[in-house]
Amino acid sequence: MQIGSFDMARPVMLAPMEDVTDRSFRKLCKRFGADVVYTEFISAEALRRGVEKSLRKMRFDTDEEPAVIQIFGNAEEAMAEAAVIAAEAGPSWIDINFGCPAKKVAGKGAGAALLKEPEKMARITAAVVKAVSLPVTVKTRLGWDRDSLNILDIVPRLEDAGIAALAIHGRTRSEMYKGVADWEWITRVKEKATVPVIANGDIWSALDAAAMFAQTSADAIMIGRGAIGNPFIFRQARELLDTGKVSWQPDYHDRIAAAIEHLKMSIEYKGEKYGNLEMRRHYATYLKGLPRVSQIRNQIVREDQWERTVEILQSYEVACEGYEREGRLRDYAEFINDHSQRLILK
Template sequence: MKVGSLDIGQAIMLAPMEEVTDRSFRKICKRFGADVVYTEFISAEAIRRQVDTSLRKMRFDDDEAPVVVQIFGNSQEAMAEAAVIAASCSPAWIDINFGCPAKKVAGKGAGAALLKEPDKMVAIAAAVVRAVNLPVTVKTRLGWDRDSINIVDIVPRLEDVGVQALAIHGRTRSEMYRGVADWEWIRKVTEKARIPVIANGDIWSAADARAMFAETGADAVMIGRGAIGNPFIFAQARELLDTGRVVTHPDYRDRIAVAVEHLKLSVEFKGEKYGSLEMRRHYSTYLKGLPRVSRVRDKLVREPDWRNVIEILQAYEVECEGYEREGKIRDYAEFLNDHSKRLTLNY
């Protein structure tokens, strides 16, 4: 996996996710072995208007590198101007979001909506490539719907205008996140592409990551929802790829400790009020599958003081010790495998 001068081998990446892949979460995923991390996707119009909340999303520290800034929009002018501003933050490269299915993005003609306008999609990519000296990549989907899958036709056009890598989510826009990602279509892209292909969609475990490489022939894999509340997946995937076995097995203590670390970082970067509020979406995933967790989760999302949140989490850890003695704590890997959308343990 080589983009520009950066050669990162068989990379495992953190996908861009709105309100998830902020500085605090990127740092944690990086610590657990993510080779490349992406920012949240950021509106080009907001960047060019110097909206402070959007500009803050492009801030990152040296220990997160390599970091990719992802931008979205439906205007060549806005995207080129935003790319120049983003490049001033010195990311590893600029990524263009041509895949977001959300109504507030695609409904405004950006993100996955541009799969319906491949000429415009290519023109925007070309404008961004011309605007910056950094490598430019694209993240997209298979097509708008199952009747209009056009990604294989679009790939060479993006290559011709200078796009240096392509991340493919194995669903169409109309499928949103339903069903199972179509890895076979990703393989069709890798077979045709001259640039590196990053495979994305339904990586819920280390076994899924290895299977994604095997089934698609991709140069890298990108983990999105499977990393939420489970940053350990990066360490596990790397272990499985490099040694053939997983040695990182987080228990409830590890998960609670990382949730506390995540909260402290969120407060540090966003302040007590917003840092605490924005962490509320993460507690259910960090504690998923543990005994009587709904009662604890209700306390966590109602507590306004982040210090008290830590006390609640620490008290729950003590409670879980009792459940462990009673044999009521399930192995986390077993829980994840039971809830995965595909069985890949044969790889």
């Protein structure tokens, strides 16, 4: 798949997620093998006004590249101006968010709401393409609801507007993140499109990643919620795609070490207060399935001192070593095995 100077077979990408794909999480995912990472989605109007929080979301380091900046809005002029501002940050390309189902975005006529206005969607896209010299891509959904699955009509409009690739989430806006992503419709989009297609939706394991490529023939895949607290999924997916097998499973040492590293980077980039607070959403998935995890989680989500959180996690790792010697990590091993089997059966 080629977008601008980026050229790679079957890349595995980190999807843009609000309050998740910040600098620290992007770095961690890159370290574990993500081929491309996206920023959180950024308001075009906020960029035009120079809002510091939004400008900060565009900052990335060379070890994150290729990195993509995603913007959203519902006006041609604002989106074009925001694209110019975003381009100055030096991303590999710019992505337009036409898929966010959240009320604070779609409720204001942006994101997935534009699926109800295909002509406006195409005009906004064309304005962004014209405004910058970087490649422009779009991320969207199948339609507003199951009664208006209009993505196949939208694809040629976006291609005519000049997009370099299309990322498609296999749900409608009304489905939000419920139910099961419709990979069959992603396949239909791939058959229709003349630009590269990036498939997104319900990739929870390396097995899912391989299955998505096999079923949809997509040029790339994009992992969202499946990466939260689980940046290891990129290493596993890459290994499976390249060698046909997964030889590595993260153990409790890996999970606790990643949680600590993530926390320290979060503190570095956001300061003690917000870096500590915003990490709390990640602990449950980092530690999922480990013994007595609820007690540890309850401690760390109430802890205001990040250094103390590190101490708690380090002490918990020592405790897990004891559980392992006593054979009490059997439940964890069974949890991982059962989870893998469910994914295989899926």
